[in-house]
Amino acid sequence: MEARMRMMMAMTLTLLSLPAAAQDSRSGRVLAERWCMACHVVEREPRSATADGVPSFPAIAVKPGTTAASLDSYLSTGHTRMPDFQLSRGERNALTAYILSLR
Numbered sequence: 269m270e271a272r273m274r275m276m277m278a279m280t281l282t283l284l285s286l287p288a289a290a291q292d293s294r295s296g297r298v299l300a301e302r303w304c305m306a307c308h309v310v311e312r313e314p315r316s317a318t319a320d321g322v323p324s325f326p327a328i329a330v331k332p333g334t335t336a337a338s339l340d341s342y343l344s345t346g347h348t349r350m351p352d353f354q355l356s357r358g359e360r361n362a363l364t365a366y367i368l369s370l371r
């Protein structure tokens with residue numbers, strides 16, 4: 269009985285520590301569909317920019333200069349052609365994880 273309890277605890281811990289990045293990217297996708305889809309292609313396909321030159325998320329993900337840090341700093345500031353969403357750190361992390369998951 270004791271051993272079984274211990275095993276169950278271990279399993280629960282494993283589940284709880286499952287990749288935070290995977291959870292982040294899932295909530296990031298929800299945020300992207302809510303806030304970013306108006307301008308960006310936020311799905312995996314197609315990889316093209318929209319007609320007015322807004323880069324798609326998959327295209328952003330594969331750009332050589334794109335890193336978690338570069339996305340985070342981009343999303344921390346306002347941009348001329350992009351609204352300043354005043355994203356929280358958690359929202360930035362989720363969106364960054366989602367964009368990078370499209371690689």
Ligand code: HEC
Pocket residue numbers: 299300303304305306307308321322323328331339342343347348349350351353363
């Ligand atoms: C009103 C339209 C609009 C919305 C909404 C929008 N964007 Fe953008 N975004 C742009 C444009 C346009 C660019 C291209 C850069 C520029 O010209 O300023 C851009 C560029 C970017 C870039 C940099 C691309 C690169 O080449 O490095 C990132 C990252 C990005 N957007 C993320 C987001 C995220 C995340 C959201 C949702 C929270 C979002 N955008 C919502 C219009 C928008």
